[in-house]
Amino acid sequence: MVRKTKEEAEQTRKEIIHAARRVFHECGVSHSTLEKIAKAAGVTRGAVYWHFQDKAELFFAMREDVFAPMVERTDAYLLSERFENPLDAIEASITEFFRVLEDSAVVREVFEIMISRCEYVGEFTSVEEEIGRPAYDFLAKIERVYRQAADKGMLRPGIDPMDAARDTWAFTSGLLHLLLSCQRGSDLSQKVSAMISVHMAMRRIPSV
Amino acid sequence: MVRKTKEEAEQTRKEIIHAARRVFHECGVSHSTLEKIAKAAGVTRGAVYWHFQDKAELFFAMREDVFAPMVERTDAYLLSERFENPLDAIEASITEFFRVLEDSAVVREVFEIMISRCEYVGEFTSVEEEIGRPAYDFLAKIERVYRQAADKGMLRPGIDPMDAARDTWAFTSGLLHLLLSCQRGSDLSQKVSAMISVHMAMRRIPSV
């Protein structure tokens, strides 16, 4: 049983990607041999080389499966018009991001691989840029939304929209890193939602 | 000339550590062979194996040289009594951290290695914990200082000290990561100081 139908081939391709994720997560990218990945997927290296040129291409495929949908989901909240207060859009967007991260083990594994199980040198320097771009995009987007909030008079007076955006930007990045790389039996994940609320509350109009 | 005096031996030990830092930074930890490091240090692998058991031990030695002094310096500000406003101590401490990071190429290289050029698996999982511990220590420390500020009536009303501490914690972590792993010709490093001021200003008593 060698020659498979197209659907079967596509299936083994996906299984190779899933196996790669598991092995990357366990061994780190550079200590993950294609042999290990193949074995984990129940195939041989021949199959891996058939579907992917090398480890880097496999890595990108794994990443793409998860990254793009994530940006799309969070943008949906961020750019939605259904919030009368733009600050609610920002809060909902960030909350959604961490909710997906909490709920989906696959997403969490991929982010953990990218953050603490991959060395960004050589052919992987581009990956760092690909991670950096969405980060800067995020900054630009929330800055626009903060500006809308300011225009509507819903941003606490004395706070500049750009300043607020940069602060939220760093906060979000830090929360992500602390969550994925410094988890020592801490209950941080339970506090994420509250931390986001507190963060946003500091730039809302005081209720009293 | 083979047998060296003790001081000379100590010197080559240091040169090996410096070479390791350069090679780690350029190639990533797992793609750094002891051969490369030895050549960069102007010695052979024999010398490296004489001074260090393996690559991991060399990595730890490199890290220790930079990490401990850094914590000491920032703690000096954080725990100093010479600030009448505890919020100034926090701001000075964080500012000092990023100032050292900006000024010292060695420190920056080591942090860059730890953040984006090392895979935290296998024998390096412990490194992740060693990075996580100072992070949690920092959280505990600034929470205490925020509490002092609240007791002195210098924390903006409505803000809980623990909440403020966690927000600052995430902010600092995020700023560090953004600074070291997403630098694409951006002028972020110039804005660090201002970002810290803005961040702290949001929890100070409004002047008006």
Place this chain on the structure above:
DNA sequence: TTATTTACATACATTCATGAATGTTTATAA
């Protein structure tokens, strides 16, 4: 002065991972 370490360099054996080449079966197109 001599014996013994020290502080390395050199050489070697072994393991691993890669990439390419080749083999093999079967779906599919003509």
Place this chain on the structure above:
DNA sequence: TTATAAACATTCATGAATGTATGTAAATAA
């Protein structure tokens, strides 16, 4: 129906990288 090519498995050659073992000259202790 047959030729072709897809979807792999198997084998092989090669090149690191590691750890260890051994060689060696000078510093140092006795």
